[in-house]
Amino acid sequence: MRNILTIARKELKTYFTSPIAYIVLAIGGVIFGFFFYSALAFFVQRGMEMEMYGRGMPMNVNEYVVRPLLLNLSVISLFLVPMITMRLYAEEKRSGTIELLLTSPVRDLELVLGKLLAAFLLFGGILLVALINLSLLFFFGNADWKPLLAGLLGLALLGTAFLSLGMLLSTFTSNQIVAGSLTFGLFLMLWVADWVSSYSGTTVGQVASYISVTTHIENFAKGVIDLRDVVYYLSVIFLGVFLTHRSLESLRWRS
Amino acid sequence: MIQVEGLSKRYGRTLAVDNITFGAGRGEILGFLGPNGAGKTTTMRVLTCFLPPTSGTARVAGYDVLDQPLEVKRRIGYLPELPPLYPEMRVAEYLAFVGRIKGVLKQKLAARVSDVIETCALKEVRTTLLGRLSRGYRQRVGLAQAIIHEPQILVLDEPTAGLDPKQIIETRGLIKSLGGDHTIILSSHILSEVQATCQRVIIINAGRLVAVDTPENLTARLQGHATVYLQAEGPAEQVRDKLERVAGVVAVKPHGPPDGRPAFEIEVAKGRDVRAELARAVVHGGWPLLELRTMGLSLEEIFLQLTREEQEASPVEDTPQGKEKEAAQ
Numbered sequence: 001m002r003n004i005l006t007i008a009r010k011e012l013k014t015y016f017t018s019p020i021a022y023i024v025l026a027i028g029g030v031i032f033g034f035f036f037y038s039a040l041a042f043f044v045q046r047g048m049e050m051e052m053y054g055r056g057m058p059m060n061v062n063e064y065v066v067r068p069l070l071l072n073l074s075v076i077s078l079f080l081v082p083m084i085t086m087r088l089y090a091e092e093k094r095s096g097t098i099e100l101l102l103t104s105p106v107r108d109l110e111l112v113l114g115k116l117l118a119a120f121l122l123f124g125g126i127l128l129v130a131l132i133n134l135s136l137l138f139f140f141g142n143a144d145w146k147p148l149l150a151g152l153l154g155l156a157l158l159g160t161a162f163l164s165l166g167m168l169l170s171t172f173t174s175n176q177i178v179a180g181s182l183t184f185g186l187f188l189m190l191w192v193a194d195w196v197s198s199y200s201g202t203t204v205g206q207v208a209s210y211i212s213v214t215t216h217i218e219n220f221a222k223g224v225i226d227l228r229d230v231v232y233y234l235s236v237i238f239l240g241v242f243l244t245h246r247s248l249e250s251l252r253w254r255s
Numbered sequence: 256m257i258q259v260e261g262l263s264k265r266y267g268r269t270l271a272v273d274n275i276t277f278g279a280g281r282g283e284i285l286g287f288l289g290p291n292g293a294g295k296t297t298t299m300r301v302l303t304c305f306l307p308p309t310s311g312t313a314r315v316a317g318y319d320v321l322d323q324p325l326e327v328k329r330r331i332g333y334l335p336e337l338p339p340l341y342p343e344m345r346v347a348e349y350l351a352f353v354g355r356i357k358g359v360l361k362q363k364l365a366a367r368v369s370d371v372i373e374t375c376a377l378k379e380v381r382t383t384l385l386g387r388l389s390r391g392y393r394q395r396v397g398l399a400q401a402i403i404h405e406p407q408i409l410v411l412d413e414p415t416a417g418l419d420p421k422q423i424i425e426t427r428g429l430i431k432s433l434g435g436d437h438t439i440i441l442s443s444h445i446l447s448e449v450q451a452t453c454q455r456v457i458i459i460n461a462g463r464l465v466a467v468d469t470p471e472n473l474t475a476r477l478q479g480h481a482t483v484y485l486q487a488e489g490p491a492e493q494v495r496d497k498l499e500r501v502a503g504v505v506a507v508k509p510h511g512p513p514d515g516r517p518a519f520e521i522e523v524a525k526g527r528d529v530r531a532e533l534a535r536a537v538v539h540g541g542w543p544l545l546e547l548r549t550m551g552l553s554l555e556e557i558f559l560q561l562t563r564e565e566q567e568a569s570p571v572e573d574t575p576q577g578k579e580k581e582a583a584q
Contacts, residue, residue: 006355010341017343100339100400103303104356105328252306 003106007114008121011088015122020087024080028126035072036133039065061143062223066134070151070221073130074213077123077159078187084122085166086180088115089248093174098251108248112241116160116167123159127152147223154220157233158213162187164240171247187213256281256408256438257302261311264297271297273462274311279455281407284434286453286470287442294462295442296336299410302440303333316407329358332406332437336413338397342386346377346396349385350403357404371399375429391422398429402437409433411441415448427452482550483521484510485533489542491517497540503529516545 015021043064050059092098101111131152137143166183173179194212197205209215216229257279264272272294279285287295300306301313304324312319318326341349350368359367372378375395380388385396394414401409414430415423430439430452443449449456450470458465458473466473487494491509494517498507503524510518523529530547537544 003356006352010352013348014341014343095339095342096335096337097339097341099300099305099333099335100353101356103305103328103331103333104353105325105358106356107325 003110004114004117007101007106007111008117011115011118012121015084015118020083021122021125024083024122025125025129028076028080029129031076032069032073032126032130033133035069036130039069039072061137061141062147065137066143066148066151067221067223069130069134070148070155071217073127073155074158074217074221077126077155077162078191079184080126081123081159081162081166081187082180082183084119085163085170085183086176087170088119088167089170090174090176090179094176102248102252108245109241112167112244112248116164116241119163119167120156120160123163124156127155127159144223150223150225151221153225154217154229154233157220157230157237158217161213161233161236161240164237164244168240168244168247171244171251256283256316257285257440258314259298259302259311260313262298262301262308262313263310264294264301264306265309271462272301275459275462275464277457277464277467279438279440281438282435283455284430284439284441284453286449286456287440287459288444288446288449288456289442289459290444292461293444293459295444295459296412298459299333299412299440299442303331303410304328305333329404330407332401332404332409334397334401334409334411334414336416338393338400340385340388340393340396342384344385345382346385346388347372347381349396350399353400354403359404367403367405371403374402375399376425390417391419394418394422394426398426402433407438409437409439409441411439413443414441415443415445423448483523483530483533484518484546484548484550485521485537485544486510486516486518486546487537487542487544488516489537489540494537494540494542495519497536498533501529501532501536503527503532518546520550 043059043061046064047059089098092101102108134143134148138145165186166179169182169186170176170179172182190211190213192212194209194215196208210232216232219226219229257277259278260276262272262275263270275294275298277285287298289295297306301308301320302315304320304327307321312321314320315327316330318330320327341352344352347368350371351364354364354367372381375398377392377395377399380392380396383392385393388396394417398411398414401411411430415426418426427448430441433439434452441449441452454469455467456470456473457467485498495507495509498504498519498521505522505524508520508522510520521533530549534544534547
């Protein structure tokens, strides 16, 4: 446990002494801020229109602002996660510091979990920046916090699942660009996988939509915590960690 | 402390290390000598549990590298060929990190960090970013990280590579001073270095063990005769004539280009010191004696000779296996 924290601390320090953390947080903040502004502006305009014409039902902030924003946030993390994970192992392999880690009395699993923890905390920073924006809805509106919490839980799960896959791909190469591109490509594929379901047979369609990360975040964004979705993300996380662990082991046998 | 038996390591189709057996006792400084690509780094990586052996066993402090890697890693300090530094960390911060992952206790960590900073003379760069350090300092930080958890065994891969002469001498001094209570294995392709620091030398070439012995014994083993270098001022032919007549001299060969001051390599029968007689002979002839010294075979020559023998009649079976086992115990 102590080793996990040591590794995580070192990784976090690296994120924050290099520009990576600031760039990721800044990009995340600016883009989310833009989405937030647009969603809110649209909501306010619609609200005024309704008041003018005096018809329609009262609009729900969660449905019109929070829910699309949470979905947007999952798209943003699709772009940002590769930036976070691509260096995790590739950099260590390039600079030779992997030799220090692998000859230290640290279990491979501790190393993997430490790195994942650090990456998760940085990702949590992005969620936090988003939350600062969203908290305005509580000050000036009457948003409901429960669906938001469910959504954030979903995003944390989605983020960790992405991070663990990105981390896995980073063990395959000593080139960060390669690791980053592979990660991004994989995420994009997972993203669009459920498109197949609209025109292929039921079985293939069902499998595709189950594999796709999009379908699972939608429930969370609505505020629904479905066990199926939780299991999906947890199994992806487990798979990522497990395969990273294996890949580290094979690193020794291959090199 | 270290027992390696029948160790082989294969990378795909190439055999990097071929059936190597050696050992090292407590407090011993063992030199690993060989040209680039001979398998030194591979052997060290197996010892440090970075790579698993293809066949054979390696035991460090009684623990097998495959069965109990954590125990082995706890007891080994390792300086890879390229010091494993994080460029964005500061020296003291880096050493504290390494201390932590190497399992130094929290209470002792600060003391250990300042200890190794003291030992490796890093005081003035304590807070410098590792990425900004010069080659010499990087190497020293590398050494500091290897000893931070007070390991019983140190594995140093080319510890003086890329250093300037002053730093090389300092580093050698440092290694020697560590030798007392650490077992040290260091590799090098520079032979004088191994000669200067190590008690025992392992010569390795193309993955095979060529010889294991003390530097002195290696020299003696290969030299049938002692060689004396002599330079005098006088007519070359007459001086040579006179020298050949000294009792105990086997052969006299001219050394280098004759520039009016003839120089000779004189082969002397083993076990005899005829320097006095040689000097007397020259002075007796009325020629000023300019220089007289015994020539040892440098490890360079030994190395070339051994590897040449190896190629001519491989495999050489005269590696003193019995001796190693004694040393290992």
